[in-house]
Amino acid sequence: MFTGIVAAVGKISSVKPLEAGLDAGVRLDIDAGALPLGDVALGDSIAINGACMTVVARTDTAFSVDVSRESLNCTVGLDAPGEVNLEKALTLAERLGGHLVSGHVDGLGLVQRFEAVGESWELVIDAPRELAKFLAFKGSVVVNGVSLTVNRVEDLETTDGKVCRFSINLIPHTISVTTLKHLRAGSKVNLEIDLIARYVERMISMSGGLGGAQATA
Numbered sequence: 001m002f003t004g005i006v007a008a009v010g011k012i013s014s015v016k017p018l019e020a021g022l023d024a025g026v027r028l029d030i031d032a033g034a035l036p037l038g039d040v041a042l043g044d045s046i047a048i049n050g051a052c053m054t055v056v057a058r059t060d061t062a063f064s065v066d067v068s069r070e071s072l073n074c075t076v077g078l079d080a081p082g083e084v085n086l087e088k089a090l091t092l093a094e095r096l097g098g099h100l101v102s103g104h105v106d107g108l109g110l111v112q113r114f115e116a117v118g119e120s121w122e123l124v125i126d127a128p129r130e131l132a133k134f135l136a137f138k139g140s141v142v143v144n145g146v147s148l149t150v151n152r153v154e155d156l157e158t159t160d161g162k163v164c165r166f167s168i169n170l171i172p173h174t175i176s177v178t179t180l181k182h183l184r185a186g187s188k189v190n191l192e193i194d195l196i197a198r199y200v201e202r203m204i205s206m207s208g209g210l211g212g213a214q215a216t217a
Contacts, residue, residue: 001089001090002047002052002089002101002102002103003087003090003100003101004050004087004098004101004140004145004147005087006085006146006177006178007034007086007087008032008034008035008086009034009083009085009086009177009179010031010032010033010035010048010083010084011030011081011082012028012083013031013062014081016028024068024069025066025067025068025069025071026072027064027067028048028053028064028066028067029063029064030048030063030065030084030086031062032062032063032086035088037060039088040063040088041055042055043055045088045089046087047085047087047103048085048086049075049076049145049179050075050085050101050142050144050190051071051104051105051190052089052103052104053065053066067079074105074108076108076190077190083179084179085144085146087145098140098147099140099147099194101147101192104192105190105191105192106191106192107130107131108128108188108189109127109188109191110125110187110188110189111123111124111185111187111188112124112125112126112165112185113185114184114185117169120169120170120171120172121169121170121175122167122168123148123167123180124166125143125165125166125191126156126165127163127164127166128163128164129155129162129164131191132153132164133201134193134198134201135150135153135193136150136153136197138150139197140194141194142190142191142193143168143180143190143191144189145190146174149168151167151169152166153165153166
């Protein structure tokens with residue numbers, strides 16, 4: 001589990017095909033930047049641009065993860081060198097500064113607008129229509145591993161089909177300590193919907209299918 005509060009900006013320094021070839025995925029070597037790795041063991045989880053990955057090797061300043069072809073197909077930003085948002089898995093002793101995040105990318109969003117508005121920045125993203133029911137005014141969403149609050153949401157019919165368009169206000173601090181500063185109109189981003197919303201939707205759909213019947217011992 002994670003919080004969506006980025007701990008450091010690291011950098012993918014190399015992307016190497018695994019032994020079975022590109023169809024089997026890649027190994028990423030990542031410079032951890034300011035992320036301390038002293039308490040990270042092999043097998044631990046680190047979120048990279050919002051995608052939960054397992055550490056398979058590490059030094060004092062860098063670590064490596066293996067990314068499956070399936071994960072590469074469902075995410076962006078994990079297939080080439082460049083800056084990435086990093087967060088170590090949550091412990092029970094830490095503050096939950098963002099919201100509960102699983103590190104499982106639910107879909108890709110497309111940035112429609114990213115521009116300064118006063119001292120802040122407005123980020124407008126089109127999400128796949130199937131995620132629309134999980135996006136709500138003042139609700140939480142994860143964009144490239146960053147926990148953010150939805151300020152506006154609307155369902156639209158565009159030339160690319162039906163989408164859920166939502167906007168987010170980014171304060172200068174968020175811009176300065178994450179890779180979101182590099183986004184532009186046309187950029188693709190990793191999206192994860194709120195964990196609680198996911199379970200609420202499942203419970204509602206199941207209680208409707210079961211006709212409200214209660215389990216018996």
